[in-house]
Amino acid sequence: MVAARDWNQFHAPENLAKSIAIEAGELLECFQWSADADPARVQEELADVLTYCYLLADKLEVDPEQIVLDKLKVTAEKYPVEKARGRSEKYDQL
Amino acid sequence: MVAARDWNQFHAPENLAKSIAIEAGELLECFQWSADADPARVQEELADVLTYCYLLADKLEVDPEQIVLDKLKVTAEKYPVEKARGRSEKYDQL
Amino acid sequence: MVAARDWNQFHAPENLAKSIAIEAGELLECFQWSADADPARVQEELADVLTYCYLLADKLEVDPEQIVLDKLKVTAEKYPVEKARGRSEKYDQL
Amino acid sequence: MVAARDWNQFHAPENLAKSIAIEAGELLECFQWSADADPARVQEELADVLTYCYLLADKLEVDPEQIVLDKLKVTAEKYPVEKARGRSEKYDQL
Numbered sequence: 001m002v003a004a005r006d007w008n009q010f011h012a013p014e015n016l017a018k019s020i021a022i023e024a025g026e027l028l029e030c031f032q033w034s035a036d037a038d039p040a041r042v043q044e045e046l047a048d049v050l051t052y053c054y055l056l057a058d059k060l061e062v063d064p065e066q067i068v069l070d071k072l073k074v075t076a077e078k079y080p081v082e083k084a085r086g087r088s089e090k091y092d093q094l
Numbered sequence: 095m096v097a098a099r100d101w102n103q104f105h106a107p108e109n110l111a112k113s114i115a116i117e118a119g120e121l122l123e124c125f126q127w128s129a130d131a132d133p134a135r136v137q138e139e140l141a142d143v144l145t146y147c148y149l150l151a152d153k154l155e156v157d158p159e160q161i162v163l164d165k166l167k168v169t170a171e172k173y174p175v176e177k178a179r180g181r182s183e184k185y186d187q188l
Numbered sequence: 189m190v191a192a193r194d195w196n197q198f199h200a201p202e203n204l205a206k207s208i209a210i211e212a213g214e215l216l217e218c219f220q221w222s223a224d225a226d227p228a229r230v231q232e233e234l235a236d237v238l239t240y241c242y243l244l245a246d247k248l249e250v251d252p253e254q255i256v257l258d259k260l261k262v263t264a265e266k267y268p269v270e271k272a273r274g275r276s277e278k279y280d281q282l
Numbered sequence: 283m284v285a286a287r288d289w290n291q292f293h294a295p296e297n298l299a300k301s302i303a304i305e306a307g308e309l310l311e312c313f314q315w316s317a318d319a320d321p322a323r324v325q326e327e328l329a330d331v332l333t334y335c336y337l338l339a340d341k342l343e344v345d346p347e348q349i350v351l352d353k354l355k356v357t358a359e360k361y362p363v364e365k366a367r368g369r370s371e372k373y374d375q376l
Contacts (some may be wrong), residue, residue: 010182020122031107049159051165053144067144
């Protein structure tokens with residue numbers, strides 16, 4: 001779809017990073033005044049965030065699921081189960 | 095990994111939406127003063143955004159790739175190829 | 189302070205807008221998992237957001253307090269007291 | 283204006299922090315695909331960010347300009363003029 005519309009020129013990684021932040025703001029807007037949000041609207045805004053994430057992953061020539069798994073492995077080592085159970089502190093405060 | 099650490103209690107959709115916005119800010123920080131960014135750092139920050147996106151999709155019980163495809167179909171209808179080629183305006187300004 | 193350090197070159201409006209979004213993410217991080225936040229940390233992060241807002245206002249050659257008052261006047265007209273009391277909907281849903 | 287409309291109930295610090303991030307995203311949207319932005323639109327979005335910043339400062343019972351000056355003093359000590367001239371690295375990389 002992007003190619004057919006000649007949109008590639010706008011898809012510099014920097015612009016995609018800005019777009020992810022912009023769409024993340026729209027997603028957050030679903031929860032601006034309350035924790036209750038319309039699931040259909042949340043889904044739509046989440047799809048927009050993901051779309052730009054996938055375009056950026058494509059630019060970086062990485063697989064989205066693979067980089068998540070790679071990062072989780074690092075995180076799992078930083079937050080051992082015994083220490084992190086039921087806590088939300090950052091790893092350097094455990 | 096989340097279950098083993100009892101982190102589910104923190105993963106209310108609202109908290110995940112906040113987390114996506116926070117991580118999107120960290121991703122944007124790679125490009126704060128310049129369009130040139132270290133690809134390894136970009137990849138790591140993108141992985142963090144995606145991780146929270148996947149957790150939120152999981153909460154909504156939707157498939158990340160499917161909601162992106164659904165949304166793209168809607169977008170494709172709003173931005174017909176003939177009109178949108180080489181332009182970045184919003185669909186209501188085409 | 190900015191002039192003495194030759195930082196003006198980095199302060200294109202676009203970079204300041206990115207910086208505001210980045211710092212807004214750090215402010216939000218104080219509330220990532222809970223509504224309770226350390227007031228001292230919140231104050232420090234708010235100061236960072238404001239600093240970049242003031243730098244951008246300076247670039248635009250506008251007075252921060254004045255543009256807020258101007259905008260509030262517009263908002264007050266969109267949300268009449270009788271209609272908006274105790275509600276958080278957007279004006280077009282009132 | 284806020285008092286007259288009974289909006290204080292929505293203005294928990296957490297909601298204001300979310301609102302700042304949301305409005306920062308809208309400000310960034312002015313620069314989504316290009317560094318050129320319409321100054322009138324930038325000014326309006328900046329006013330929205332500032333409005334929520336002022337409301338949060340009010341909640342914290344601090345003066346916006348004072349906390350910026352306090353923070354700048356700290357920053358000035360972290361980035362001495364001789365070291366920081368013409369550079370945008372973080373202080374711990376100088």
